[in-house]
Amino acid sequence: MKSEHIPKATIGRLAVYIQVLENLLRDGNDVISSEKLARACSVNSSQIRKDLAYFGEFGVRGVGYYVQELITSIKQSLGIDRVWKCALIGVGNMGTALLRHHDFERRGFQIAAAFDCDPDKIGLEFGDMEIVCPTHLKEQAPEMGLEIGIIATPPDRAQRAANHLVDANIRGIINFAPSRINVPPHIPVEYVDFFDHLYSIAFQITLGND
Amino acid sequence: MKSEHIPKATIGRLAVYIQVLENLLRDGNDVISSEKLARACSVNSSQIRKDLAYFGEFGVRGVGYYVQELITSIKQSLGIDRVWKCALIGVGNMGTALLRHHDFERRGFQIAAAFDCDPDKIGLEFGDMEIVCPTHLKEQAPEMGLEIGIIATPPDRAQRAANHLVDANIRGIINFAPSRINVPPHIPVEYVDFFDHLYSIAFQITLGND
DNA sequence: ATTAACTTGTTAAAAAAATCACAAGCTTGC
DNA sequence: GCAAGCTTGTGATTTTTTTAACAAGTTAAT
Known part of the structure; x- marks a missing residue:
């Protein structure tokens, strides 16, 4: 997928993902699956994959998402990779x-x-x-x-x-x-x-x- | 209508309605239609009527809503009519x-x-x-x-x-x-x-x- | 090299929410 | 008392969002 209209709720959740991912990174997690991230955010894992799919493909099948990389990608997607x-x-x-x-x-x-x-x-x-x-x-x-x-x-x-x-x-x-x-x-x-x-x-x- | 599951978005909008209604009251408006309130809140007028319908019937057909009364009713509905x-x-x-x-x-x-x-x-x-x-x-x-x-x-x-x-x-x-x-x-x-x-x-x- | 165990991206299905449309009801004026 | 003009409350419809399901891709072990 890519572009088309993006629900406002998605933007709100992306902010949550960033928050949780940054805490995960601080605790030494380098890779995470949508399933585990979903539990940490109290959402459905399909939801996460779908939210991310609006902006690109950031994961690796069979592996998951590289945490630091995903944080960077989400920030870029939101346009907050600058001051x-x-x-x-x-x-x-x-x-x-x-x-x-x-x-x-x-x-x-x-x-x-x-x-x-x-x-x-x-x-x-x-x-x-x-x-x-x-x-x-x-x-x-x-x-x-x-x-x-x-x-x-x-x-x-x-x-x-x-x-x-x-x-x-x-x-x-x-x-x-x-x-x-x-x-x-x-x-x-x-x-x-x-x-x-x-x-x-x-x-x-x-x-x-x- | 009455009770059943109430969308979280409805609660968020009720907060907006209160805010706008209080400003309307301050400006001397005693009665308002869902149509006018809708414009002031940037939402659809049916949306307002439906949001309110979860909690009861607060309006008068052909007339509209009495502003002070509606504020009170919404606050009661939310449970914020107390400290x-x-x-x-x-x-x-x-x-x-x-x-x-x-x-x-x-x-x-x-x-x-x-x-x-x-x-x-x-x-x-x-x-x-x-x-x-x-x-x-x-x-x-x-x-x-x-x-x-x-x-x-x-x-x-x-x-x-x-x-x-x-x-x-x-x-x-x-x-x-x-x-x-x-x-x-x-x-x-x-x-x-x-x-x-x-x-x-x-x-x-x-x-x-x- | 093959199998088993995972996990993503995406299509399809289900659920939820927003909007439309209109009958029902109130008010005013004649 | 009746008609004309509004406006609500709500069933029907449409749109949007969420969830489920699975093919496609990756890794690790044997």
């Missing part, structure tokens, strides 16, 4: 936590610029970055090669932030603010809200009760 | 950010106890909470009515944290650590990793390029 520069808008609680989050670099994402419209925050230094007004986005984005926008504003400011990002020709947006945004259809948007997961847990617990 | 007490394990970067996150209370979740096995952290005050050793979980959980466990440890400590939670009869777990955990099947687990969404954005951008 993506991100623009953060909104340096409140969430934004600050993101700036402090060490995993960004390790995972291939770099918050290269931080924006906030609060006059009290503008000018503040954050590591080697200075917080500036979002109006500067349009000029800084191309200069700095910013490609992904991270919205971490209060909900009522999210749309404005999105407008700034679109105007600055950003290529994709991840929105931590609890509100929907409208952008042109060629710009992918992902919404992040970990309370979704808490709701799901609460629901599953409640369900198990009756 | 859930949570135990946090791991007070590092992520754990601290969670403790500082103001939305917990507003959304019906309360981090009522914080645990960490680092001797430098044990004894530290956090608001009105003191960080204690995870070995105390088993005794504190029933006393305090802790029902949900939040794992925010480094990846190699996640399984141990999970064991403590299971041992303390916690009813559900949300895992922020980037590693899979094994728990008895009756305990629901949700994995949270917002890099999944960054991967997805990177992939969608890359895909659009060629």
Whole structure:
């Protein structure tokens, strides 16, 4: 197989595979079968083989997958075999936590610029970055090669932030603010809200009760 | 319709509906049709009606849904019409950010106890909470009515944290650590990793390029 | 060199989820 | 009181996703 439409669920699982594979590698596993990987990920082994088949043939029949090689292949398939520069808008609680989050670099994402419209925050230094007004986005984005926008504003400011990002020709947006945004259809948007997961847990617990 | 198996995707969308409905209510909308709500959520209107139908009949034919009433009904359906007490394990970067996150209370979740096995952290005050050793979980959980466990440890400590939670009869777990955990099947687990969404954005951008 | 034991990639079948389409029901205006 | 205009709830249909099944390819042992 190769190319055609790829389910979003597949992308989510690929992220899981990477995580588990990296832990396997750390534990000294060089080769793994889809069956064993499947158990470690709590999915069906056909599922794994099918997910991978969208992107190519990465295994060896009768043997399995070489772990390091597979990690590299999946990362290439997802386009995360390079550094993506991100623009953060909104340096409140969430934004600050993101700036402090060490995993960004390790995972291939770099918050290269931080924006906030609060006059009290503008000018503040954050590591080697200075917080500036979002109006500067349009000029800084191309200069700095910013490609992904991270919205971490209060909900009522999210749309404005999105407008700034679109105007600055950003290529994709991840929105931590609890509100929907409208952008042109060629710009992918992902919404992040970990309370979704808490709701799901609460629901599953409640369900198990009756 | 009513009860039967409910797709996980439905739960995810109900969370979106709540978010959008709350914003609609704030903007003074008292009634809304599935068609308009669908547009605001970027989904199909039948989808909304079907999602709601799993839980009951909340609308009025010819009229639509009363916004406040619908919010209440969805929250009841999900079991988030009450406060859930949570135990946090791991007070590092992520754990601290969670403790500082103001939305917990507003959304019906309360981090009522914080645990960490680092001797430098044990004894530290956090608001009105003191960080204690995870070995105390088993005794504190029933006393305090802790029902949900939040794992925010480094990846190699996640399984141990999970064991403590299971041992303390916690009813559900949300895992922020980037590693899979094994728990008895009756305990629901949700994995949270917002890099999944960054991967997805990177992939969608890359895909659009060629 | 042949057999036995594995494991992948892929086609076919099954299951699940999303969408359509419409009868049933509410509201308003005349 | 009735017709016209909406909008829900739901059975039927379509689409998508997952799972099963197996031919094709690999390795190791005899």
